[in-house]
Amino acid sequence: MNKPQEPTQSTQLDHVFMALADATRRQLVRMLAEQDRTVSELAAPFSMSLAAISKHIKVLEAAGVVARRIDGRVHTLTLCPEALSESLDWISIYRNFWQRRLTALDDVLSTDRIPPLEGD
């Protein structure tokens, strides 16, 4: 394709958005927006296992939405609001997501009307 590549930031945004597409993870972000919390503090209000909550936290970490501080055996999570600045709510997250895909869709439709069949 003769289009310039989008910056990596956009694919990072997809990760942020995927992380926030889940209600439990949004709840964790809300709790961290109030103050830094330990893993067990974060897990306390939920009826799921610590392991399940840890998994959710890892998704948020991978997206750069939260960061972990380790003090001996205590793991404290903190919110990284800069990762959220482009995508504060569900609507803007998905608007960005779909905008980029609809543009790519139109590019594919416009550039070659008869696509070669790739072996699937």
Next chain:
Amino acid sequence: MFELTMNKRCNAPVARVFAAWCTTDLMRRWFGPGEMTVPEAEVDLRVGGAYRVVMRRPDGQTLIIGGIYREIVTNQRLCFSWQWEGSEAVTEVELTFRAAGEQTDLTLVHREFETEAARDDHNKGWQGCLAKLAVFA
């Protein structure tokens, strides 16, 4: 409930735009824009049938979306559920295709249904985030 509506005029006839949404070899070419790729796409195009699309970032991390077809009217309407692998949240996507000469008007509606409690929480929570952002900025 959150709802997002987007309109796009596509530079292709309606049959081709519709096909781009439910033919794997076409989907793979636009569902991972920019630096992303789509190594796998599966479509079982019938009501109750499933789809699954794997998007891969340049660093190898993958995001997987999947769902069930709710309504299929060839070249007119395509409705499906939308669920990220690893997430319990299910949202709904509704596509409408309308011919505009040799072009196509595509409307995409994406909805998230949530309980009232979750919505109230959501509003409170994001105000906290915004406050923190304001400090950050």
